[in-house]
Amino acid sequence: MEHVNSQSRKNRKFWNEERKEAFSGYLYVSPFFILFAVFGLFPILFSFYLGFQKWNGLGEMEYVGLQNFQWILTDPIFWKSLSNTLIMWFLGTLPQLILGIILAYALNSTLIKMKSFFRVSIFMPYVTSTVAVAIVFGVMFNSQDFGLMNVIVSWFGVDPISWSTSEWGVKIAISTMVFWRWVGYNTIIYLAGLQGIPNELYEASVIDGATVRQKIQYITIPMLRPIIILTVFTSTIGALQLFTEPLIYIGRSFREEGITVVLYLYREAFTNLAFGPASATAIILFVIIIIVSSINVFVANRIGR
Amino acid sequence: MSTQASMKAKNTSAKGFIYVTLAAAAILSIFPFYWMFVMATNHNSVINSVPPAFIPGAELVTNFKNVINTIEFFGAMWNSFLVSTITTIGVLFLCSLAGYAFAKLRFKGRNFLFIAILVTMMIPPQLGLIPQYFIITKLDWLNDLKAIIFPGLIDAFGIFWMRQYISSNVPDELVDAAKIDGCSNFRVYWNIAVPVIIPAFATLAIIRFMYIWNDFLWPLVVLREESSYTIQVALRGLIDNYVRDNGMIMSGTFWATVPLIIIFLLLNRLFISSLTEGAVKS
Numbered sequence: 267m268e269h270v271n272s273q274s275r276k277n278r279k280f281w282n283e284e285r286k287e288a289f290s291g292y293l294y295v296s297p298f299f300i301l302f303a304v305f306g307l308f309p310i311l312f313s314f315y316l317g318f319q320k321w322n323g324l325g326e327m328e329y330v331g332l333q334n335f336q337w338i339l340t341d342p343i344f345w346k347s348l349s350n351t352l353i354m355w356f357l358g359t360l361p362q363l364i365l366g367i368i369l370a371y372a373l374n375s376t377l378i379k380m381k382s383f384f385r386v387s388i389f390m391p392y393v394t395s396t397v398a399v400a401i402v403f404g405v406m407f408n409s410q411d412f413g414l415m416n417v418i419v420s421w422f423g424v425d426p427i428s429w430s431t432s433e434w435g436v437k438i439a440i441s442t443m444v445f446w447r448w449v450g451y452n453t454i455i456y457l458a459g460l461q462g463i464p465n466e467l468y469e470a471s472v473i474d475g476a477t478v479r480q481k482i483q484y485i486t487i488p489m490l491r492p493i494i495i496l497t498v499f500t501s502t503i504g505a506l507q508l509f510t511e512p513l514i515y516i517g518r519s520f521r522e523e524g525i526t527v528v529l530y531l532y533r534e535a536f537t538n539l540a541f542g543p544a545s546a547t548a549i550i551l552f553v554i555i556i557i558v559s560s561i562n563v564f565v566a567n568r569i570g571r
Numbered sequence: 572m573s574t575q576a577s578m579k580a581k582n583t584s585a586k587g588f589i590y591v592t593l594a595a596a597a598i599l600s601i602f603p604f605y606w607m608f609v610m611a612t613n614h615n616s617v618i619n620s621v622p623p624a625f626i627p628g629a630e631l632v633t634n635f636k637n638v639i640n641t642i643e644f645f646g647a648m649w650n651s652f653l654v655s656t657i658t659t660i661g662v663l664f665l666c667s668l669a670g671y672a673f674a675k676l677r678f679k680g681r682n683f684l685f686i687a688i689l690v691t692m693m694i695p696p697q698l699g700l701i702p703q704y705f706i707i708t709k710l711d712w713l714n715d716l717k718a719i720i721f722p723g724l725i726d727a728f729g730i731f732w733m734r735q736y737i738s739s740n741v742p743d744e745l746v747d748a749a750k751i752d753g754c755s756n757f758r759v760y761w762n763i764a765v766p767v768i769i770p771a772f773a774t775l776a777i778i779r780f781m782y783i784w785n786d787f788l789w790p791l792v793v794l795r796e797e798s799s800y801t802i803q804v805a806l807r808g809l810i811d812n813y814v815r816d817n818g819m820i821m822s823g824t825f826w827a828t829v830p831l832i833i834i835f836l837l838l839n840r841l842f843i844s845s846l847t848e849g850a851v852k853s
Contacts, residue, residue, distance in 0.1 A: 283750075284677075290756035291678035294668045298730060299684075302691060305722040309699030309706060316701060323705070365596075372593050377586040386839045387597040390604070393835040393842065394828055395785040397803040401810060401824045402603050405610070405817055412619050414606070420621075450600060454847045507695060510787045514807065528697055528788075535701050536792065545701050552698050559693075 316545035323539050334546035344547070346522050347530040348554075354437055354526070355505035358444035363497055365449055370456035371486070385457075388450035399447050400514035404430075407439035407515075415439075436516065436524040443511045448504075452497050459493035460486065495566045502562060506555055527551050607828070610821035611635075618817045634822035641812065643797055644823060647805035648830075654716050654801060655783040658723040662779045663772050666726055670733025671760045675746050685734070692727045700792065707793050714796040723783050729775050736771040737764055774845040777838075781846070784831065802827045 317334055319327040338344045373384060391399070406414040407429040416426040429435035467485050476484070487494075509528040516524040520533050531551065535544035610618050613628035638644050672678075673685050703722065712718040741764050749759045787803045794800055797808070806827055809820045835842050 287676050287756060288678035291672045291676035291681065294672035294676070294760075295684060295730075297665045298669055298688065298725065298727075301721065301725045305703060305706065306691060306694075306699060306725060309702035310694065312702035313699055368592070369596055372589045375585075375589050377582060378589055378593070382839075384593045384597055385843065386836070387600050388593075389839075389843050390832065390835065391600050392846070393781070393831055394604075395787075395803055395831075397785075397787050397806050398824045398828045399603075401806060401820060402607055404810070405820065406603075406606075410619070412621050412623050414623065417622055446599075446603070449596075451847065454843055458847060503695070507697060514810065517810070531697060531700070532788075535704075541701055548698050548700065552695060555695050 313545045313548050316541055317549045319542050319545075321541045323541055330542065334542045335550070338543055338546055338550065343522060343525065344527075344530055347525045347527050350437065350524060351506060351508060351526045354441050354444070354508060355502065357437060357441035358448075359498075359501045359505050362445050362449045363452060363494070363501065366452035366497070367456050367490070367494075369449070369453040370460055371482070373453065373457050374460040385454065388453055390450065391447045392451040394447065396443075396447065396510040397514060399443050400511045403439060403443045403446070404515045407435070407442070409435075430516065431521070431523070433523050436512075436521065440508075440511045440515055440524060443515075444505070444508070448501065452501070455493060455497060456490065459490045463489045491569070495562070495569075499559070499562050499566075502558055503555060506551070506558065527554070604828075604832070607821050607825045610818055611825040612822075613818055615816045615818045630818060631822075634816075634818045635826065637816060637819040638809070638823040638826070641819065642805045642808045642823065643800065644802075644805065644826070646798060647800045647802040648827065650716060650800060651784055651802040654719045654723070655780045658720050658783045659776050659780045661720070661724045662726045662729050663776060665724060666729030666733045666775065667737075667765065667768060667772070668760060669730045670735075670737050671741075671764050673730070673734040674737040675741065675743070675759075675764070676756065688727045688730055692731075697788075700788075703789075704792050713793055714799040716799065718793040719783070719786075719790055719801070722789070723779075726775075726779065729779065732775055733768065733771060736768055740771075741767050773841060774848065777842055777845040781831075 316327075318329060318331060320330045320333070321327045369388060372378075373381060373388075378384075408414070408416070409426070409428040409430050410416065411420075411426050413426075413429070415429065419425075419427060427435055429439050463485065467489075468481060471481055471485060507528055508526045509532065512524045512526050512529050513532070518537075520529060520537075525533070527547065528551070531544050531547040534540045534547060609624055609627050611634055612631045613624045614630045614633075617624045617628060673681060707713055707718045710718075712721075745763055746759055749763050750756075754762065785803065786801075790801045790804050791807070794804055797805070800808070806823060809823045
């Protein structure tokens with residue numbers, strides 16, 4: 267102990283407390299920056315470089331200017347993948363958020379018991395892996411007569427639907443997977459928001475003679491606004507990156523009915539070995555995400571006023 | 572009296588409505604798990620008939636044997652476990668250390684670096700996907716679990732989360748007192764901060780473990796050999812066959828899902844609050 271103390275006193279000239287603290291600070295945050303430089307920043311910058319090259323992954327790269335972008339933006343399948351992504355975003359996300367609010371409202375009610383049972387069961391899908399969800403629902407949305415969904419529609423006198431090969435069948439199947447996995451997650455987030463609303467507001471409105479609908483319209487929704495904006499934001503970005511569900515459901519065929527932007531990127535890179543166009547797709551996706559996020563922020567600000 | 576009676580009637584009907592809604596949601600949430608089990612225990616011919624089986628059968632063992640003959644189920648589960656555990660432990664250590672530095676140590680550029688970390692959270696992970704793949708190839712890490720672990724250690728949210736938690740839960744006085752007693756910065760982190768931030772560890776561990784366990788795109792890209800597959804990539808092998816044995820497919824999916832569901836049911840409160848709090852706070 268003595269020894270250590272005298273040594274540190276000797277070192278104090280250069281290693282004063284301030285220096286020591288700063289050194290430790292840099293040291294402690296450096297792992298992130300080193301790892302990010304290697305596996306984050308460099309790949310991102312290199313993507314922007316690759317987007318302007320022609321490269322099959324092995325030979326020489328060749329600068330081709332905007333050719334990759336031109337090629338993608340004139341490829342009908344790219345536009346198909348974009349419109350698929352947006353349609354499935356709409357089908358999978360919007361109902362999810364609306365039902366999430368309704369369920370959160372129900373769970374927040376003082377009238378009911380067994381709340382934790384409902385909470386746990388509604389949340390359980392989120393703990394399931396996306397791959398597992400896609401496999402299970404893929405079997406449900408089987409195009410054959412014995413597929414569960416076809417059995418269910420047959421109860422209503424509808425003929426078997428070829429889910430996995432029809433334009434809307436694929437989209438409905440994939441949107442259902444997304445919907446099922448995320449609805450409980452959003453419910454719990456809304457529930458947390460609802461529980462943050464002070465009870466006095468409701469009590470005051472009851473004295474003023476407000477109806478249930480008025481309470482929802484004038485207290486619940488406005489108070490929940492930040493959380494609604496948050497969930498719209500995150501689920502939109504998530505939906506734009508949709509990949510696992512369509513890949514598992516439509517498989518290696520990359521069928522046009524279900525191809526998404528990230529699936530298109532994956533196909534260009536790892537099936538067609540066209541790394542230039544694939545990188546260009548990544549850049550375009552990045553730009554789309556920025557645009558959509560800005561629209562989100564803009565709309566949120568407008569509504570917020 | 573009459574208004575009270577009508578209020579009561581209204582309450583009962585509201586109550587009924589709420590129960591029906593929640594029960595329907597709970598059934599729809601649980602049903603796929605039950606149905607997975609039904610299919611995992613039935614022979615393919617029973618599943619592929621109209622109407623299909625709705626009650627569990629006796630083929631539990633047979634179906635699972637078929638799974639083991641088709642994919643390296645236990646190997647893949649072990650890989651997933653290994654990768655998720657190592658990454659999670661690494662993330663807990665690195666993020667708490669960096670979070671501690673951002674919360675309690677003074678150094679030049681601290682705020683700038685912290686904001687830089689937050690900005691990285693906005694970048695979609697697919698943007699660097701292709702060069703990342705070539706970096707892994709260059710490092711000769713293809714089919715190596717290191718390819719999942721090292722990039723997985725990057726966790727901007729984790730650093731943010733730890734910083735917030737340490738700022739508001741580790742008192743400055745305690746840190747200063749320990750320093751006056753001659754503790755090194757690392758000692759202060761280890762002896763003073765770490766014991767206090769155990770709850771934050773639990774939250775971050777659940778978020779990170781789940782994320783790595785369920786991740787699919789990145790492992791799919793860098794793990795090409797069956798012996799290196801994580802369970803998510805291996806499960807895909809079940810449906811890639813020419814002959815679709817739905818009983819076998821569901822058996823594999825079911826047994827791959829069960830462990831995480833059991834942990835979730837045991838720790839459901841912690842799970843739910845961790846996974847949703849994380850989202851709201853960020």
